[in-house]
Amino acid sequence: MLRTVSVVLIDDVAPFEFGVVCEVFGIDRTADGVPPFDFRVCGEHPGEPLRTDVGVRFTPEHGLDALEDADLVAVPAAKIRDEYPVKVLDALRAAADRGATLLSVCSGAYLLGAAGLLDGRDATMHWHHAAEFAARFPLARVDPDVLFVDDGNIITSAGTAAGIDACLHLVRRELGAVVATIIARRMVVPPQREGGQRQFIEMPIPPDAESLQPLLTWMLDTIAVEHPVAELARRAALSERTFARRFLAETGTTPHRWLSAQRVLHARRLLEQTQLSIDEIAQRCGFGGAALLRHHFHRSAGVTPTDYRRTFACDSTDA
Template identity: 50%
Template sequence: MHTVALATAGELLHFEFGVAYEIFGNPPPGEPWYDVLLCGPESIQVGPFTVKPDHGLDRLVDADTVIVPACADVDVPPPTELVDAVRAAYEAGARVASLCTGAFVLGAAGLLDGRRATTHWGHAKELSARFPLADVDPDVLYTDNGNVLTAAGKAAAVDLCLHLVHLDHGAAVANAVARRLVVPPHRDGGQAQFVATPVPASGDHMLSQLLGWAQERLDQPLTVTDLARHANTSPRHLTRLFRSVTGQTPLQWLLTQRVRRAQELLESTDQSIHSVATNTGMGTATTLRRQFKRVVGVPPDTYRRSFQTPASA
């Protein structure tokens, strides 16, 4: 069983801590899941709650994944024993992820040197100044360097945790967890932290309607002109709106949705690669393989072998 250790030391923010515990500590029905450990030197106050660790920080070195929740005060140096334990876990082969200001612990451990990292945009400048060897990007939701990951503030912690579930269990399971949490499927890390025109929950927003309309037609050869015509606006204005809301151009967003749909079909059906390409609007198996590998990192055949469910197989 994959072990996820939450580092419970210092002063923590309860939202990010709660997000990690909720996602990794509650398995979907019938799914093999994570073994979650609370690791810290003593009981601590996390917001209004008292958290009593069941293991010491030395247990981090045995974990497969270490989650460092958000620090309550970045002006207070993180406990030395926490920094040492996180570094030791990384050196032992653990995947280490920080949520929001937990990035300051990773920086103190030297894990951000030469890597892309992020944190809440309000603390990004300080993170960059304190750890000048890190490539701090204040404009993304999360970064993934393989075995070192960082998330921006609050809701981005949900995105990074779902991203980890996606990596370990596939898109269908990550989407099931998102549905349980009543949040959208995990957003790509490259999306903007701050959106000037967020999509309201109601369905009467122009872009919200358009996104739903387009997702129902991913098998069709949609263009920016098609989207703009349906939204009754100009392609130029639509592109500006897409960038402000999603952090992507319309075509980038379409490609992301097509790849996500392809992941679901590869996991849940036995359709041929050619059929998946057709049903996701990729056109040909060659195009699907090229775009899928560029976005996901592996060819669709390899992805299917890793994540196809027994029932669909």
């Protein structure tokens, strides 16, 4: 269970990336139905100000001993350097060894790499630093294209907005889609971006073109219906080739992958909030049958629909 969150700060920390972690885990949203987090801001020298890259200072209240029982250790971005504080790296290793989840935002992954925690692991990095990061940590399997990578107890994310996606993904993974949606709604950000989407898009909306947002909304409203690409292209009044390019430009993924991800998210909500059978949920989400739902659900969530319901259902029922 995700209860205790410790954030590790070092000199030249990036305020926005630190703020992302604070916004998701550090604000009391219990009145909205979000479970309380024991949120700790930690540093090697508690009570001593740390500089940032924008001319202000942060003063951690806790020392590195506050990592010792944390469920989540978050590492925001900081200025990339040749060497990192030895005691901080030791504390990260100890947290990983005892089974804590570690989450980095952007260049915070450099600390995980310097601690040897990414050796043999899947990871990502902001596209601007990805090649240098991969060269510096050759034992890490770096995917430079995706928003974030969930490799079990280690989650790495690309740029600033991808850090929001990674944090909300972890909330959804540990506490369910309802809690993640509540937090996302308060932050006024979409709760549904999946890690496999591309992190760098040259033109979010092509010039002289209308957005596909009305079409995306219609697809969600008719999520139980099959949506062949040819039909979607006709509805958008575009050739199939132009439609595919524009869809990728606006969503960072393909129509099939986008719709599959939305269907899984809808299935999560139904599993949490209803007592519908797995077959009924599969039909309502557009998967046709339980077998296909189980395939996509397990690939996305890492568990079966029945196990997910057992963990996150408001009124726990077996399906």
